[in-house]
Amino acid sequence: MRATFIVSCLLFLLAVAYWLGADQISVSRLAGGVGADGMPKLLAVALGVLSLAFATQTFFQMRAKKLAAPADPVKESDEPANWHQHARAMGLIVLGGFYILLLPHLGYMLSSMLMLGGVSFYAGLKPSLRMLAFAVIGGVVYYLIFTRILGIPLPSGFWPRLF
Incomplete structure (x- = not known):
């Protein structure tokens, strides 16, 4: 679960970088109400919202698991690392x-x-x-x-x- 939380936080940072990149798209005088940066910014917002929601969900799952489990120093093995x-x-x-x-x-x-x-x-x-x-x-x-x-x-x- 910790890896999931970290990845979702990294995805949020990617969304911020994507927004900043989309913000660099030049504005055309021929553009209508939505310019060339509209779709990339919409995608950045979607990625940001989903990654924050995923991070929040994972955080609360980790917290609930920590509160429910006894303080056992043995490493958790219920979530296998599937590197494949x-x-x-x-x-x-x-x-x-x-x-x-x-x-x-x-x-x-x-x-x-x-x-x-x-x-x-x-x-x-x-x-x-x-x-x-x-x-x-x-x-x-x-x-x-x-x-x-x-x-x-x-x-x-x-x-x-x-x-």
């Missing part, structure tokens, strides 16, 4: 880091395809034509949604210079 799940989560974070590093060089569409394929493989899907189709179609669909429908300029990578 933490390592898998860190693997997803590493995949996201590679995505961010590759995005400016390979472009949004190809990076998205690689990310979708990599996450599918990491989740246990065996390499197949089905997985390849999922990654390719997913990358194309995301590209069309964000660049064509929503009009968001995303990195194109080195491909335009080749043609």
Whole structure:
């Protein structure tokens, strides 16, 4: 429970940092009532509220457990440390880091395809034509949604210079 409390406090600090980062987004004169910083700030508030709620809940659970349990110096063993799940989560974070590093060089569409394929493989899907189709179609669909429908300029990578 102590680790859960610490992680939820760290998530709150991440929410504060995310808010501060969103606050650095430049304001456009063309923006309406909600600027480009609106959605990131909303996400920061959601993360902050949820992490505080989780920290508070964990704190009260720890306190209740401490009051109910006798003062026994033996270490608690009712909550097993499952480091395998933490390592898998860190693997997803590493995949996201590679995505961010590759995005400016390979472009949004190809990076998205690689990310979708990599996450599918990491989740246990065996390499197949089905997985390849999922990654390719997913990358194309995301590209069309964000660049064509929503009009968001995303990195194109080195491909335009080749043609």
